[in-house]
Amino acid sequence: MASSFTLPSHLVPPLFSRHSQPLNPIVVFITSPRHRGFQVSATAVATELESRGQDNGFLDQKLLSCPICYEPLIRKGPPGLNLPAVYRSGFRCQKCNKSFTSKDGYLDLTVTSGTTEYNEFKPARTELFRSPLVSFLYERGWRQNFIRSGFPGLDEEFKMAQEYFTSVFGGVLVDVSCGSGLFSRKFAALGTYSAVIALDFSENMLRQCNEFITQDASLLATRNLALVRADVSRLPFASGSIDAVHAGAALHCWPSPSNAVAEISRVLRSGGVFVATTFLAAPVNSPFSSGELRPLRRLFGQVTNSYSYFTEKEIEDLCKSCGLINYSAKVQRSFIMFSAQKP
Numbered sequence: 001m002a003s004s005f006t007l008p009s010h011l012v013p014p015l016f017s018r019h020s021q022p023l024n025p026i027v028v029f030i031t032s033p034r035h036r037g038f039q040v041s042a043t044a045v046a047t048e049l050e051s052r053g054q055d056n057g058f059l060d061q062k063l064l065s066c067p068i069c070y071e072p073l074i075r076k077g078p079p080g081l082n083l084p085a086v087y088r089s090g091f092r093c094q095k096c097n098k099s100f101t102s103k104d105g106y107l108d109l110t111v112t113s114g115t116t117e118y119n120e121f122k123p124a125r126t127e128l129f130r131s132p133l134v135s136f137l138y139e140r141g142w143r144q145n146f147i148r149s150g151f152p153g154l155d156e157e158f159k160m161a162q163e164y165f166t167s168v169f170g171g172v173l174v175d176v177s178c179g180s181g182l183f184s185r186k187f188a189a190l191g192t193y194s195a196v197i198a199l200d201f202s203e204n205m206l207r208q209c210n211e212f213i214t215q216d217a218s219l220l221a222t223r224n225l226a227l228v229r230a231d232v233s234r235l236p237f238a239s240g241s242i243d244a245v246h247a248g249a250a251l252h253c254w255p256s257p258s259n260a261v262a263e264i265s266r267v268l269r270s271g272g273v274f275v276a277t278t279f280l281a282a283p284v285n286s287p288f289s290s291g292e293l294r295p296l297r298r299l300f301g302q303v304t305n306s307y308s309y310f311t312e313k314e315i316e317d318l319c320k321s322c323g324l325i326n327y328s329a330k331v332q333r334s335f336i337m338f339s340a341q342k343p
Contacts, residue, residue: 063172066093067111067236073100081195081226083213104203105210106227109236113229125253125307126201129179135204139180139212146249149279150333157277157337158186160330161246164275164339165192171243171272174199176232176264177250181209187246188225189218199228199235233259237267247276251315252307258318265322268342274324275339281309282334312336 063081064073077089086107091100100113112120121127128134134142147153152160161183165173173193175184177200184198200206206227213219230236232247233256245264254260264274310318315338316327324340 062238063241064091064109065236065238066096066098067109067113067230067234068098069093069095070238071095072238080223081197082223083210083220083226086226104207105213106203106206106229108229110201110229110231111234122201123255126255129200129253130202130204132204135180135202135208138205138208139182143179143182143249146335150331150335151249151277152332152335154182157248158183160337161248161275161277162190162192164337165244165246165273167271168243168273170194171269172197172241173244173246174235174237174242174267175246175248176235176260177201177247177253178209179205179248181205181212181227183246183248184209184225185212185216185219188222191222191224193224193244195224195226197226197228199230199232201229201231203229233263235263235267239266240269242267243269243272245272245274247274249277249279251276251278252309254308257308257310258322261318261322261324265324265342270342272342273339274319274341275337277335277337278315279307279309280331280334280336281311281314312338 062072064075065071066073071093073091074094075089075091078085080086083105087102087105089102091107091109092098093100098114100107100109102108108114112118129138144154151157169192171193172195173187174197175181175187178184178198179200179202181198184196187193188196198206198209200209206229209227213225219225228236232250232254245268247264251257251260261274268274312329312331315336316329319327319338319340323343325343326341327338328340329336329338
C-alpha cells in the first residue's frame with residue numbers, strides 16, 4: 001500500500017509561489033521501495049491550477065516567443081499548452097509579424113518555419129536523427145543499447161532525473177532534444193509539472209512522439225503536454241520563463257553545445273534546474289577523445305562530423321561559463337548525468 005507525506009514548505013513549487021494566494025500542500029506518494037523517487041499527485045496539481053484558472057491560458061502567456069526576436073507570440077485559438085489546444089491555434093510575433101502554425105501534432109517554432117525555397121542542413125550527427133528510420137528505431141532498441149556504455153537503464157535514468165528536479169516540482173519543464181518523447185511522456189504522465197514541452201529539431205522524431213501519445217489514452221487526457229519543433233540554440237521561450245530543462249543523451253549531438261547551454265541558461269528562471277545526460281570522452285567512443293591524442297579531436301571531428309565527447313571537467317566548465325551554479329554529477333563508465341542551476 002502506498003504511503004504519503006506532505007512536501008516541506010521549502011519544496012513548494014516555485015512557479016506557484018509567485019501568485020498572490022498561497023497554495024495548499026502537495027501530497028507526495030511513494031509507491032514502493034523500488035520507486036523511491038517522488039511522485040506528486042496529479043490531482044493535487046490539477047486542482048490548484050484549476051482553482052486559479054491557470055490552465056486557461058496563463059501558462060502560454062509570455063512563455064512562447066518568436067525564435068527570431070524573442071518577442072511574445074500573439075495567439076489566436078483555445079488557450080492551454082496541450083496537443084488539441086496548440087493544434088487548433090495560430091501564433092504570430094507582434095514585432096516581426098512572422099506566423100507559426102502546427103502540423104503533424106507539433107508547433108513549428110524554428111527560424112525557418114514557413115519557408116518555401118530555403119533549406120538548411122545541420123551537421124551529420126544532427127541530421128541523422130531527422131531520418132524516418134532512425135526516428136522509428138530510436139525507442140525500439142536504439143536508446144536501450146546505451147546501457148552498454150554505462151547508462152543505467154531508462155527507468156533508473158528517469159528516477160535519477162526526477163530526484164534532481166525535486167525543487168521545481170509544479171513548474172514548466174522543457175525536454176529539449178526529446179527524440180521520440182520517451183522521457184517527455186514519462187514527465188507528463190506523472191502530473192508533477194504544470195506543463196511539459198517536448199522539444200526537438202527533428203520533424204520525424206516529433207511525429208513519432210505524437211504517434212506514441214495518440215496510442216495512450218491516459219496521455220491524450222492530460223492537459224499539460226505539448227510538442228514543439230525548435231533549435232536548441234534558439235529556444236522559443238521568454239527569458240526566465242522555464243523552471244526545468246531536461247536533455248537526455250543529447251549534448252554530444254548538438255552542433256554547438258556552448259550556444260545550446262547558453263540558451264538553456266537564458267530561458268531558465270532564477271532557481272531553475274538543468275539536468276542532462278551524455279557520453280563522456282573515452283577511448284571506447286573515439287580514439288581521439290582522451291589522453292595524449294585529445295588535442296587532435298578538433299581536426300578529426302571536422303573531417304568526420306563525429307559526435308562531441310567531453311570530459312566531466314569540460315562539462316562543468318561549460319555550465320559555469322554559461323552562468324549556471326551548483327553543478328553536480330553522477331558518473332558510471334562513460335555515462336554522466338549532470339545538473340546545474342540558474343542563480
